[in-house]
Each structure stands twice: as structure tokens, then as C-alpha cells.
Amino acid sequence: MLQGCDHSPASLYLDYQKRLANVSNGTFTPPSALTPLPLATKSKPEPQVTIGLLELSAINHCPLSTLIAEHNSQLGKVAAPSELFKYQLRFILQAPNCIASLQGKQQPLADKLEQALEAKKQHLLDYFNYMLYQEVEFRALFSLANQGFSRELAGKEAAIEALAFFNRVKSKIIADSIDNDDVNELTSQLAKLHRNTYVKTLLTEAQRQREFNLVTTATLATLPIESRLCVKQRPSDTAQFMHNVFQKFYIGQLQPLQADISGELQALLPLLYELYVQDAALSNQLNVESKLSLLTQLKMSAKSHVEWWQSFYQRCAIKPY
Incomplete structure (x- = not known):
């Protein structure tokens, strides 16, 4: 009964997979365990x-x-x-x-x-980077979250303000223009990240949705379309049921959710990228202009998933809407 009340993004996707499995007899599995983004450790200068x-x-x-x-x-x-x-x-x-x-x-x-x-x-920038890599609040940004993303997730404004502040401090270090206000404000800005789950929840959900898209699309690609689902471009009842599931669960629920996550990433990732630009392993996943970024990878996985369905509609001569 509790599972039925769970409306988390992962639960929505599992429901989508379950419905597809029921109508297609395919074996849809959730993604394997996620790994946090690769935040290295730094030695104290x-x-x-x-x-x-x-x-x-x-x-x-x-x-x-x-x-x-x-x-x-x-x-x-x-x-x-x-x-x-x-x-x-x-x-x-x-x-x-x-x-x-x-x-x-x-x-x-x-x-x-x-x-x-x-x-x-x-060496001031070295001490700043040491803080970015070793302070508990910063390391927590890249840990995996237990909760799922929602449009009402708390902590966004505080997290954005804090990250913007630390980006300003970094710019001032480079320009040799640090002042007392920066010192006095640092602790209060860091406190905004303390137990703030917004960043890690968003990053975790983006990875989870990407992996769900990939494994689900891979399973769909194994289904026998021409030999069973749509013989001679005539859709079977199964193909029609699959169409209904896609429209109701992916187009109706998951696609808007993934669009929201992408929009949140578009605002958040540049702030993280500027802080960690010196770290090649991490910055590639934070740079929204990179093909390796979390944002790009999520969008590409969604595109591939929709493209499979577009091919399905063409091969089955089904009008999607």
C-alpha cells in the first residue's frame, strides 16, 4: 500500500517499465547502482x-x-x-x-x-580549493541522495546564493581584491549548504533518469516488432497497448519531469563548473557545453528513447497522437 503512494520519479519510471513489461512480455530492469560524481581529495597546503x-x-x-x-x-x-x-x-x-x-x-x-x-x-587559491574538496558541506554536494527530485524540493534558493557567493570569492582571489565583507560573510554562506539536499538530489536524479532512459531503450530495442508486434505494418493489440503506455506514462509524466530536471541543471551546473573548472574529471560532467556533461547526457538519453518510439510508430503505421 505504501509503494502505491510513492510518487517519486524512480517510482514513476518503475511503473512505466512495469506497464511496458506487462503488455510486451519484455524484461525491463532498473539501472544498476549509481556512483557519485568524481570529487577528488586534496591535501592541506x-x-x-x-x-x-x-x-x-x-x-x-x-x-x-x-x-x-x-x-x-x-x-x-x-x-x-x-x-x-x-x-x-x-x-x-x-x-x-x-x-x-x-x-x-x-x-x-x-x-x-x-x-x-x-x-x-x-597560495590563497590553493587554500580555497582545499576548502572546495575537503569541507563537509562541499563534499556533500556530490554524494548520492536518498530522496527523489520534486518540483517543490526545498533549498534551491539558498544553495544557488551560496554557490554564487563562492564563485565571487574565487573571482576576487584571482583579481587580488578580497575584502573584509567576504571574510565576514563566508561562514553564513557556507551554512546555507549545511544539510541542504537540493544540489545532491538534483544531480542524483539526473543520473538516475539518464540510466532509466538508457536501460529501458536498450530493452525496447530487443522487442520483435516486425515478427510479432506489427506484422506487415499492421499493429497488434500489444502494439496499441504499448502506444497507450508510452503516451500516458512517458509523455504525460516522465518527459515533463525530465524537462524540469534539465532546466534546473541549466541553472545549477554553470555555478559548479566555475568552482571546479580546474578538475578535468569532474568539470566535463558539469560543463553544459560538453558532450560529457550530465545535462547533455540526460538530454541525449531522452532523445534516444523518443527516437525508438518514433521508429516504432513508423514501422507499425501508428499515429502517435
């Missing part, structure tokens, strides 16, 4: 310049001193990737004033802080 305790005591007059001390504490050593990235940002923003206060008085220390500042600027 190593600091290029270290500030010793004596040097730290010499800059007690600078807010930078407190920042470095907190970072060197036990809590700092186990900080999350996003907190490590925020430390680099704060160091870059606070260091210039501290360096200026040391000029001509403690020049060696001023030079060392300048070295540290330049090193952090040079």
Missing part, C-alpha cells in the same frame, strides 16, 4: 613562512598577533578547511598595517611578514 614565538611577541601591538596565536593553538591545528581559508584571508587583510608599523624599526621582521603575506596571496 603547507605554510611557506612560519612566525616564531619571539617574533610573535614583537608584534603584540598588532591585531595580527592575536590572529596568529589563535591559529597556532590546538584548535587552530584541527581547524576545518573553511576556517583555515578564513585565516589566510584575515592574515592577508591585517598584515599590511602591521608591516607598516614595523618599517624602519624592526625591518627584518617587517621583511619576514612581507614574505609571509606574499606567500599567502600566492
Whole structure:
């Protein structure tokens, strides 16, 4: 009884397959287990310049001193990737004033802080990427979802806002124009991704619908059309029943659903692509212009499925509408 109340996309497709199997005597099976999109792991970047305790005591007059001390504490050593990235940002923003206060008085220390500042600027994108690959909220984007996609799925606006923010931060890193607002907003934007299932649900459903299309079309291609279903282009009762199933379940329900998923992907994937463009294995599946993208593959699987039915109608001399 509970299964009968399930209106998830997977349940709809299984019903479509079941109806086709009942009328055609074909063996339609669901796709094999899905695999998440290939998000690699990153090692934590190593600091290029270290500030010793004596040097730290010499800059007690600078807010930078407190920042470095907190970072060197036990809590700092186990900080999350996003907190490590925020430390680099704060160091870059606070260091210039501290360096200026040391000029001509403690020049060696001023030079060392300048070295540290330049090193952090040079490797800031590495720390940003470390966050993208290792922060729990970002890794969760590419995990497989248990729930199915629906038009009322919550979390879309928050996820889009957060991803757009991190894209702006990345652009500012490249342009060397990071400011305090970016640091202050980072935690709240990351929180929008915490337990937000929108992205992973959409990506999972797109993969699932693509695989359903592929395996169903492959089974349809094995059916004996000319020898049994439509002898001499005369449709049998079975062929007419198949036509009814296709129109009611695929055209009436699944095709609009897959069109909605494609539309959502069209808006989401460019944001993910800009963040992960440096990762060839992943970015190909996120780039909407690529033949390997999840969006293109979903559309191609749907096109192939419809093309089989168009061929079926021609060979059986059935008018589809």
C-alpha cells in the first residue's frame, strides 16, 4: 500500500517499465547502482613562512598577533578547511598595517611578514580549493541522495546564493581584491549548504533518469516488432497497448519531469563548473557545453528513447497522437 503512494520519479519510471513489461512480455530492469560524481581529495597546503614565538611577541601591538596565536593553538591545528581559508584571508587583510608599523624599526621582521603575506596571496587559491574538496558541506554536494527530485524540493534558493557567493570569492582571489565583507560573510554562506539536499538530489536524479532512459531503450530495442508486434505494418493489440503506455506514462509524466530536471541543471551546473573548472574529471560532467556533461547526457538519453518510439510508430503505421 505504501509503494502505491510513492510518487517519486524512480517510482514513476518503475511503473512505466512495469506497464511496458506487462503488455510486451519484455524484461525491463532498473539501472544498476549509481556512483557519485568524481570529487577528488586534496591535501592541506603547507605554510611557506612560519612566525616564531619571539617574533610573535614583537608584534603584540598588532591585531595580527592575536590572529596568529589563535591559529597556532590546538584548535587552530584541527581547524576545518573553511576556517583555515578564513585565516589566510584575515592574515592577508591585517598584515599590511602591521608591516607598516614595523618599517624602519624592526625591518627584518617587517621583511619576514612581507614574505609571509606574499606567500599567502600566492597560495590563497590553493587554500580555497582545499576548502572546495575537503569541507563537509562541499563534499556533500556530490554524494548520492536518498530522496527523489520534486518540483517543490526545498533549498534551491539558498544553495544557488551560496554557490554564487563562492564563485565571487574565487573571482576576487584571482583579481587580488578580497575584502573584509567576504571574510565576514563566508561562514553564513557556507551554512546555507549545511544539510541542504537540493544540489545532491538534483544531480542524483539526473543520473538516475539518464540510466532509466538508457536501460529501458536498450530493452525496447530487443522487442520483435516486425515478427510479432506489427506484422506487415499492421499493429497488434500489444502494439496499441504499448502506444497507450508510452503516451500516458512517458509523455504525460516522465518527459515533463525530465524537462524540469534539465532546466534546473541549466541553472545549477554553470555555478559548479566555475568552482571546479580546474578538475578535468569532474568539470566535463558539469560543463553544459560538453558532450560529457550530465545535462547533455540526460538530454541525449531522452532523445534516444523518443527516437525508438518514433521508429516504432513508423514501422507499425501508428499515429502517435
